[in-house]
Amino acid sequence: MKSKTEFKHESLLTTDDVRALLEALSNGLSKGQLEFSDEHEGSLKIEPEGLLQVKVEASEEEQKQQFEIKVRWERQPKALPKKGPKIS
Secondary structure, rough: OOEEEEEEEEOOOOOOHHHHHHHHHHHHHOOOOOEEOOOOOEEEEEOOOOOOOOEEEEEOOOOOOEEHHHEEEOOOOOOEEEEOOOOO
C-alpha cells in the first residue's frame, strides 16, 4: 500500500494571479490531469475522473473573508450493489 503523497503551497497573490490559478485548475480538469509543482514541494500529478465530490464553503468574520473549494474522488470507486434494498 502506497503512503500518502501530498503537495501544499501557500502564497500571497493578486486576484488576477488567483484567477489564472483557477483557470489552470479548470483546464487540467478538462484534460483529466492536474500536475502541481513548485521549487520547494516537488511535484504531484493527479487524474480526476468519474463522479467528483465537491464541497464549497465561504465565510466572513470581522475583517477576514474566505472561500474554500475541495474536490475529491475515489481512484477505484467502491463497488455498490446493483439492487436496491428489500423493504416490507
